[in-house]
Amino acid sequence: MGRVISFSNQKGGVGKTTTCVNMAAYLAKAGKKVLLIDLDPQGNATTGLGFSKSALKKSVYNVMIDEEPVKENVLATEVEGLFVLPSNIDLAGAEVELVYKKGREKVLRTALEGERARYDFVLIDCPPSLGLLTINALTAADSVIIPIQSEYYAMEGLSQLMNTISLVRRHLNKSLSVEGVVLTMYDGRSLISRQIAAEIGKFFTKKLYEIVIPRNVRLSEAPSHGKPIVLHDPKCMGARAYSALTEEFLKKTEDVKGE
Secondary structure, three states, X not given: OOEEEEEOOOOOOOOHHHHHHHHHHXXXXXXXXXXXXXXXXXXXXXXXXXXXXXXOOOOHHHHHOOOOOHHHOOEEOOOOOEXXXXXXXXXXXXXXXXXXXXXXXXXXXXXXXXXXXXOOEEEEEOOOOOOHHHHHHHHHOOEXXXXXXXXXXXXXXXXXXXXXXXXXXXXXXOOOEEEEEEEEXXXXXXXXXXXXXXXXXXXXXXXXXXXXXXXXXXXXXHHHHOOOHHHHOOXXXXXXXXXXXXXXXXXXXXXXXXX
């Protein structure tokens, strides 16, 4: 049974999609079969994996609103073992349409019931909001990875996200947990980056990953080429960081299994 992990932070521009896409790619490179679900109407994970949103006729919208099978809407990517359930412009209306659906918070979980066994990991890129799409992702997930930018406003809104996770755990998904917290856009020379890292470390104790993701030009330009960093520039500093982060994630996952 594949593990389902949501990548969530309602604050935009924190490296959420970059982290989801690149961890998915490195998990596939490690021999895992991975499905990335792009649940963000902006569709950045979809374009970051080389697909044109405007050219796509099928997407996660068709799964959630039209109740089509996941496997009929999944696309293979350039990375062997990595598949994507893409987003397109239709998803922008899904938030409203879901309001009228029975069991609206559990639509994605229901859709994934027959699919989890096909994959080692299912990663969900959530929209930068706490609406019904994100609630669906958290209800379907085993755990959440929270990317946080190393800047002054990093903690802003974090309590709201934690409150949402708590509410989902109480009412919709009792087994939901915080998988880990990733510090992104980190500048070790900056005092504020180090201070934010220390604050987040106090707040999340053992949940903060040791590997931090640095600011890196090659990382930021990779999506415009429609490639994860492992294909765009596997030797750059950002690629090495995501490779190491994925290794740390896998080690922690194996350690939990062994307990």
